[in-house]
Amino acid sequence: MFDINTKKKLMLPFLFIVAVNASVSVAQSKKEFLTEPLIKNIYTADPSAHVFNGKIYIYPSHDIDAGIPENDNGDHFAMRDYHIFSMNDIGGPVTDHGVALDIKDIPWAGRQLWAPDAAYKNGIYYLYFPVKDKNDIFRIGVATSKNPSGPFKAEPNPIPGSFSIDPAVFTDTDGKTYMYFGGIWGGQLQRWATGKYNANGSKTDLQQDNAPALSCKVALLKPNMKEFAGKVKDVVIVDDAGKPLLGKDHDRRFFEGSWMHKYQGKYYFTYSTGDTHFLCYAVGNNPLGPFTYKGVFMKPVQGWTTHHSIIAFKGKWYIFYHDTELSGKTHLRNIKMIELHHNKDGSIQLIDPFK
Structure with missing residues (x-):
């Protein structure tokens, strides 16, 4: 039997979903959105943006309405393929390059093709993707192409030692490439808390x-970009006193959707707090951390949460993110972008996704 406090905690995810769904209609009726969706003919989310060959390429999830009821495991996010998009200029037209990878062409995949990322090295483009294997465990795979828009061919097996979701790949100025990954609740990170997968572990955190608090994970990639070069490590976020953030600190602790960018020699680890819907940032002196928490840089969007990327393009910085302006439903999202500003002291200016 659970005591009343445990019952309350187990109800929190459900209550959050109810509250968010209720807030969607309020936001739609009372607020104006800061910017327009980039793509309106299909639902897209989790945009990982990169600059390749002088153009912006966007690697998002492709949301579909699979008719699956919402639950804390995220089964209603039943994505099956990826479209890749490109832009020559900010504000210019967005080109849809069509399906770059389909779940049926991933030999080891079971279901749920979630948020991807991409990278380039030595003439090859790499698409990194989380998908549940045939045992319903999230792993991270990699596919390759000679073109940033694909199509991509998946490797026959997932990356050895990979798990959970939300790969974000960062290549430093020294040429070393790192993968940040992980997401709790439906992303299963909490099931790996002991270092081994526990299917009966907590469904939330x-x-x-x-x-x-549970940590995002980071691993150095081998030069072949298809394997980890060593052990997976924790991405530790600390407060100003150098103490790790605690599990109860839902306004600041990591939940999912990490990203890395480098600005004036510092490493900016950015991420979503998930159930409290903030985008936060923490700053460190090397890509492995630790990272000192600095604050919120984007207020909650309309929808369950957000998943972002940050790039520099033609002398300015931009954030790509998503909300649910087009559908009003948490699982049918649309991607957006807006300029991002660093202050002189290195802090990031707060963005409100509504006017």
């Missing part, structure tokens, strides 16, 4: 409020 560890529910250890006074212990250090």
Whole structure:
């Protein structure tokens, strides 16, 4: 039997979803959105943007309405393929390059093709993707192409030692490439808390409020960009006193959707707090951390949460993100972008997704 406090905690995800769904209609009726969706003919989310060959390429999820009821495992996010998009200029037309990878062409895949990312090295483009294997465990795969828009051919197996969701790949100025990944609740990160997968583990988080929060993971990639070069490490976020953020700190702790960018020699680890819907940033002196929490840089969007990327393009910085302006439903999203500003002291100016 659960005591009343445990029951309350287990109800939190459901209550959050109800609250968010209720807030959607309020936001639609009372607020104006800051910017327009980039793509309106299909639903897109989780945009990973990169500059290749002087153009912006966007690698998002492709949301579909699969008719699956919402639940905390995210089964209603039943995506099956990826479209890749490109832009020559900010504000210019967006080109849809069609399906670049389909779940049926991934030999080891089971279901749910979630948020991807991409990278380039030595004449090859790499598409990194999380998908549940045939045992319903999220792993991260890689596919390759000689063109940034694909099509991409998947490797026959997932990256050894990979797990959970939301790969974000960062190549430093020294040429080393790192993958950041992980997401709790439906992303299964909490099931790997002991280092081994526990299918009967918590469905949400560890529910250890006074212990250090679950960490995003990071691994150095081998030069072949298809394997980890060593052990997977924790991305530790600390407060100003150098103490790790705690599990109960839902306004600041990592949940999912990480990204890395480098600005004036500092490493900016950015991420979503998930159930509290903030985008936050923490800054460190090397890509492995630790990272000191600095604050919120985007207020909650309309929808369950957001998943972003940050790039520099023609002397300015931009953030790509998503909300649910077109559908009003948490699982049918649309991607957007807006300029992002760093202050002179290195802090990031706060963005409100509504006018």
